[in-house]
Amino acid sequence: GGAGAALALVALGVDETKEPFANVYSAAVSLQNVLPRVPQRVLILAAAAVATAGTFAVNLVHYQDFLYLLGSFFVPLFGVLLAQWVVGNRDVFGAPEFRPAQIVAWLAGFCLYQWLAPVGPASWIHFVDHTHPGQGAIGGSLPSFGVSFCLSVALTLAGRASARRDRPSCA
Numbered sequence: 001g002g003a004g005a006a007l008a009l010v011a012l013g014v015d016e017t018k019e020p021f022a023n024v025y026s027a028a029v030s031l032q033n034v035l036p037r038v039p040q041r042v043l044i045l046a047a048a049a050v051a052t053a054g055t056f057a058v059n060l061v062h063y064q065d066f067l068y069l070l071g072s073f074f075v076p077l078f079g080v081l082l083a084q085w086v087v088g089n090r091d092v093f094g095a096p097e098f099r100p101a102q103i104v105a106w107l108a109g110f111c112l113y114q115w116l117a118p119v120g121p122a123s124w125i126h127f128v129d130h131t132h133p134g135q136g137a138i139g140g141s142l143p144s145f146g147v148s149f150c151l152s153v154a155l156t157l158a159g160r161a162s163a164r165r166d167r168p169s170c171a
Contacts, residue, residue, distance in 0.1 A: 024048045068119040076109025079148035087156045101155035109148030113140035
């Protein structure tokens with residue numbers, strides 16, 4: 001079993017070697033959108049250096065907390081995006097750059113997630129624990145998705161109704 005396990009580990013290591021290179025290159029290309037005058041090679045080296053330093057600085061004991069924090073950000077964001085698709089705003093790139101109603105919907109979902117399943121710095125968790133959050137078995141994902149989705153739909157429809165009322169009639 002030891003030789004088979006070692007062979008499997010080597011095969012896994014060889015298979016996964018392309019991932020870090022792709023991730024570093026992707027980060028450098030993304031940075032190039034913000035810093036177009038900086039040579040791509042410099043951005044690749046910078047992204048690789050930051051990622052390498054991060055491997056030594058990040059404590060993997062708290063990796064699950066980091067994943068929950070990502071969930072608290074992206075779950076309500078997906079609720080807002082899906083709501084916009086449902087109400088007919090399917091051209092994401094044709095929409096205004098700043099949509100306060102959708103930011104409010106996302107923030108409401110983010111805050112609910114954090115209230116139900118607080119993750120982050122110890123001071124934040126201590127602060128949220130004093131509000132006596134409803135620690136239910138369902139967690140934070142489904143409620144935060146539902147709140148951000150419903151609020152996004154409601155605010156979008158209310159905005160459309162307001163725009164129709166404010167528009168002068170042709171008759």
